[in-house]
Amino acid sequence: MKLLRLGNSDDIDPSVPDDQKNWYVAGKVLEEAIGEPVETVVKAIWPGEELPRKVSEWIDEYRPDMVFLKVTWVWYGYESVPRRIERIFGRAGKPVARAGLRAAKRPRLAHTWWFRTGRRAAHRVIGGDTQWHSDAVLETMEATIRKVVARENVALLVKGTGGGRRNEGPLRGQFERFAKRRAYVEGNVEKLCHELHVPYVGTGPRKPEEQRDLAKGDRIHPGATGHYWMGRQEGLALIDAWKASGGTVRAD
Known part of the structure; x- marks a missing residue:
């Protein structure tokens, strides 16, 4: 299987080895479920106006079986x-x-x-x-999602990323504004996904070890422990999305 991952700076963080990154862990979880190797093409994206066109070109170039799109909270939520x-x-x-x-x-x-x-x-x-206004992020995400949905035989999973954040670190003093923006952006993306029958998953509360791992760095990017738990979560969500698209998995 080939997976096109439209991620963020976590995926290319030089402080974490590739074989410990979330995308690598997620790929291994998916591999085990479907019984075949997973090749992940990683693209760290920004929600500029050119993104839908780029995604369409990447699909033509890489011919993925599945696309994983992250709606990154930093775009609209970090001041x-x-x-x-x-x-x-x-x-x-x-x-x-x-x-x-x-x-x-x-x-x-x-x-x-x-x-x-x-x-x-x-x-x-x-x-x-903020890097982008919330409405600009929504407009680009909708256009990008629709570009992928229009492709036959390409499964899609969309993930919101702001749900695990707390009123601390870089969000201290601005958390209330962030929470409102997150509810607006992720709520509308989830609604769109529901209308288009696209699997959507958010980020739940962080495990204590993830929170401690986050605190060791810049309070934005996780370390190896955070990558592992995030990758496990994303791998399970990818399995569900693959099954929802009609894909098969190995029997337990």
């Missing part, structure tokens, strides 16, 4: 200080914003307590802006 600086100061603020975004992508910096403390302090003073 970024660099984005606020860029919006306020325009062109003059872009070098500072780019430097901040680059720093956040470097585990050696982003996983330190002083970086996290400085980020919280800057957020209190400057504030933050």
Whole structure:
């Protein structure tokens, strides 16, 4: 089986080896269920206007049996200080914003307590802006989902990612706004999936070991323990989605 995974930065995080990442674990869970190898093509996506076209091209190129689409909470729910600086100061603020975004992508910096403390302090003073407006994310997700649904013999699973988040870490001080955005975005995506008969799964509460694992890093990206539990959850959801599409699994 070939699986096209439309994921996020977790999938390409250099601090976690590929054979410990969630997509690898999920693939192994699915392999065991269907009795054949699973090849996963990983694409870390952003909800720009070009995404539906790109997904259509990837389906033509890779010819997947199944597509897994993640609706990432960071797109619409995380208020970024660099984005606020860029919006306020325009062109003059872009070098500072780019430097901040680059720093956040470097585990050696982003996983330190002083970086996290400085980020919280800057957020209190400057504030933050989301990467995309909730309505823009919904528009792109709907167009992308419909592109996949229009393809015959391609199964689809859609996953919301914000349900396991707490009022702490990078969401401290903005959790109420985040929760409203999450309910709006994920609620509408789930409704669309229901109308189109597409399997949808959310993220439930994190296990204690997952929460501790998350706290070791930048409070956004999980470590190996979080990847393992997430991969197990996603693998089981992929099995259910495959069966819902008419695919067969091995008898227990």
